[in-house]
Amino acid sequence: MDVVERSELASLLKALGEFNRLSLVYELCDCKAPRNAMCLCSCCSVDSSVASRHLKVLAQEGVVQMEKKGRERVYSLNRTEIAEKLRSLADRIEG
Amino acid sequence: MDVVERSELASLLKALGEFNRLSLVYELCDCKAPRNAMCLCSCCSVDSSVASRHLKVLAQEGVVQMEKKGRERVYSLNRTEIAEKLRSLADRIEG
């Protein structure tokens, strides 16, 4: 695995490795329909600006996908893509 | 999933989500025999003190196991345990 790839994986894991961000991800895990940021910020009890920034990080790392819906922005998980990356790391670690 | 469990998982992901630490883990992935810290620190081109601290973090999170061998301390991956945690997260995300 080359350096770039490893660096990107590290960024992904770092994005997931923050409590509130992981909480957002878990919240989205249980949602069949996409959720807007207001709904998500209440699940962490943080300011909406904080949720906004966390969601931006998750979007940058490809964890979530954003879609504009009127004045809302609804988020959904990139389920298969992220799951696959985690599994491939698991495979590699297990050897 | 309760808060404590989620917090611990976040800590694990954070431990893996740093470039040099992830590099150490990858180095250990390819080793059948445990490696000492000197060997591992050379793979990241960092000071031995830095490697020592990273390995401590990884040990605290249960990623690696340490064993004293003379004046060395050799490290090995907790392969199945970590792989399982990553897979269970992947399963949860995939839904």
Add this chain to the structure above:
DNA sequence: GACATATTTGCACAAATACGCAAGTATGAA
């Protein structure tokens, strides 16, 4: 004991990060 090797710890420092508030932008509704 004297010395070398392996590792940890104390210290200082720079950079990154998470946070809340307040102000700004965007969009829909009245």
Add this chain to the structure above:
DNA sequence: TTCATACTTGCGTATTTGTGCAAATATGTC
């Protein structure tokens, strides 16, 4: 156009974190 709602951005701050150097500790060897 006026207002409300949803979200982002700028700013200041406190905390965490990664780093290297130097000193300390631990353990094997001579």
